[in-house]
Amino acid sequence: MATGDETVRLTVAQALVRFLAVQFSERDGTRHRLIPAMFGIFGHGNVAGVGQALLEADLRATAPDRNEMPYLLARNEQGAVHAAAGFAKTTNRLQTLAVTASIGPGSTNMVTGAALATTNRLPVLLLPSDGFASRRADPVLQQLEDPRTGDISVNDAFKPVSRFWDRINRPEQLIPALLAAMRVLTDPAETGAVTICLPQDVQAEAHDWPVAIFAERTWHVARPVPEPIALDRAVRAIRASRRPLLVTGGGTVYAGASEALREFATATGIPVADTQAGKGAINWDHPCAVGGVGATGSRAANDLAARADLVIGVGTRYSDFTTASRTAFADPAVRFVNLNVLAFDAAKNCAASVVADAREGLRALRAALEGFCVDDAYRDEVRQRNGAWQEVVDRCYSLGQTPLPAQTEVFGALNDLLEPTDVIVNAAGSMPGDLQCLWRASTPEQYHLEYAYSCMGYEIPAAMGVRMAKGDTGQVVAVVGDGSYQMLPMELGTIVTEQLKVIVVLLQNHGFASIGALSESVGSHRFGTRYRMRSRQTGRLDGPDVPFDLAANAASWGVTTLRCNGIDEFRANYAKAVEIDGPVVLYIETELNGPHPPSSGWWDVPVAEVSELDSTRSARADYESAQSKQRFHL
Known part of the structure; x- marks a missing residue:
């Protein structure tokens, strides 16, 4: 020594x-x-x-x-x-x-x-x-x-x-x-x-x-326990509620609190909605699971959020997507209870804050709420709303669209193909919105979305890190659009160098689906959101599609690349990719304009207050109407 x-x-x-x-x-x-x-x-x-x-x-x-x-x-x-x-x-x-x-x-x-x-x-x-x-x-x-x-x-x-x-x-x-x-x-x-x-x-x-x-x-690594007085305040608020809704975030997953969350929901009957980072914290088929909440949430979760008299936030930082830019929780008398390891997040929305580890906090809440359960009518409403939403998910997953499938059909195929120990990785564009709405996560590890910074180019290098962390367990599937792919494709070379088994699903739609749709909704005609050649006649970017071949680019990094013509071939090639010893890129073309899941939330993107365009003036009127529903929770 x-x-x-x-x-x-x-x-x-x-x-x-x-x-x-x-x-x-x-x-x-x-x-x-x-x-x-x-x-x-x-x-x-x-x-x-x-x-x-x-x-x-x-x-x-x-x-x-x-x-x-x-x-x-x-x-x-x-x-x-x-x-x-x-x-x-x-x-x-x-x-x-x-x-x-x-x-x-x-x-x-x-x-x-x-x-x-x-x-x-x-x-x-x-x-x-x-x-x-x-x-x-x-x-x-x-x-x-x-x-x-x-x-x-x-x-x-x-x-x-x-x-x-x-x-x-x-x-x-x-x-x-x-x-x-x-x-x-x-x-x-x-x-x-x-x-x-x-x-x-x-x-x-x-x-x-x-x-x-x-x-x-x-x-x-500490697991702080709740302060008794703070726990008592939270328990009194929950017992006084009639339509509570729990919103679970990434903190639940990081704390390994999924089992505690499921037990809490089962005991109390309180419905559980999830954020991007919290999806999978409760399995999608749990009777209390109602899916994503907020700007890209499910109709079931958002309808419940609109009428909730108490919101219990566990491990969430309440981003604008979670709160639908402060419009999701619409009951004028709504109150909040926040359980978070960070006091900064626990105090948001003037909540009764419980600063504690998510697992320890949920266990303490469950014990202190012995005998409490939401009434049968509310349970029935949760079940009916979620059942109706699952029918929407089924339709989005099986559109049968030709000649190009919607990306929701690709997600439906992947949701069928991935096992509970597999991981889907995504970050930016329209995909996170579709995935939060539609993905049926059975485990907390299966859904790996980076949406706090929503950084294009995250997917491929992050999948490399995921694979390193998981060792040889399960498949790691990075889903990336053509826009994000062009940001950081070079880490495919690192994946090949390190001989890591990663499957990259590359969706090509010749543009930015998310920002294109947003541009149209704010009256800007999808300007600057297509990969088009500059026209010699107009001087604008409205010529033919840029003739790049992203599948060939992926193959140039030394990755096995399989082109997929439609969903059936995609499914067949995914099975091949699983058996291939080494990284694989599955390339499939999808329809730029969707369709995407039906929206039930709002996102605050300011529209030009004055404009020469009728479309922008109309969008501004819609924006002001939606903005009037925003509120601070005091």
Whole structure:
């Protein structure tokens, strides 16, 4: 055992890698490597620092699975952060990945990924390189100079999108920075992007480190229990309600509280609606499950929300899609009870707030509500509304549309084909709306949607992270439209390099279905939402479709690519994809204009107040009418 006086001489980068390799998280008696690998791309800012340290770790390895910090070569730094976020989401935030990047553009490529992680409350560790702390070579290649001060770099852009940020200007600063970083990564309430900026000269600088800092360290992930007085307030509010509705968010899933939620719903009869992050927390066929709520929710959930006298939010942050831009909960006397591990979210809508872990909070609520149950009439209404909605889902899944299927038919096929241990990954465009309305999730792990930041390009790199987290269990299916595909297709190369089994479903409709429909609804004629050639006659983007071949592009990355002509061939090719040893892209063309599921919610997108266009003036009138229904819950 090392004494407090023992030291070892290492560079800052070597110390960093050695420290990260021995950090563990623990919850409910189960221990995990907190950061089991590091993504990155090397440049002059990190190749001789973190890169050299990772090389030493690789050379010390006695077998491929014994490397203390495996290195994964990404194609784009933003994609690497998305992969880390997907990994963290799949492990219920008990593990994550680190990402190293070079100075300048390599580092700022990660800013979008950082914002996504923090918005979604997902832990990621970002290690952007920086200029010279000594300033001997000021300005270095790719350094942004600020005439006002020498103490700012592009890495300061990470501050507003990080939950913790620090810059290591001297070696000894690394120890407190790393300890603080691990605390934030493992704090369910405070987690998000953690950014530690590493000047390139400091990375290579040697220091005598106390050996004790490299001992294995376990960070215990807390499960805060409800304060008795807060629990009593919540219980009194629930007992006084007649039409309660529970809205479950991502916090329920991350806390592993699905079983507690099902037991709570069964005992009380309270219907349960879900957000994008909370879908699957209760199985779709549970008698109390009513589907998605809000702007892209089901008719069943939204009708119940409109008449609810009490809303119980569990692990949700009440985004505008969940609240239909503050129009979903329409009862003038509606009140809120919020159970959340983060006090900031628990206090929203002037709620009776219970700051606690979702699992522990639900268990406490259930015990305290012994004997409470909604009346039979309300149970019957929930059952009837949900039954009617399931008929809508069946129709959307089986339109039989020709010559091109609607994307809802693709989702119907996938919903039939995916097993409970499989995962569907999606993020942006019209797909999340269709999926929240229609997807029948049987388990919390099956539905992996990133909609807090709704970042195009998330799907493929995130699926890579999901696969890494799941090991060989089940299929990982990334569903991506042609618009999102063109943002970050290059991580297909990383998937091939790492020999990861990912199935990518690529839907080609030659445009942006979601924004096109939105553009039309606000009177803007789908302007700028089609992939069209510029016409030499009109000078506008209204010529023929752009003749790109995305299937050929996917194949160029080394991925087996199967073209699907219609839903029957898609189903057959999916079965082939499952059997193929390696990644597969299933390419299918779909109808740009849908149809999509019938809407029952509103989303606040301001329409031009004055316009030369009749369509815009008409849309403005509709907007003002809808806006009049918005309200603050006081």
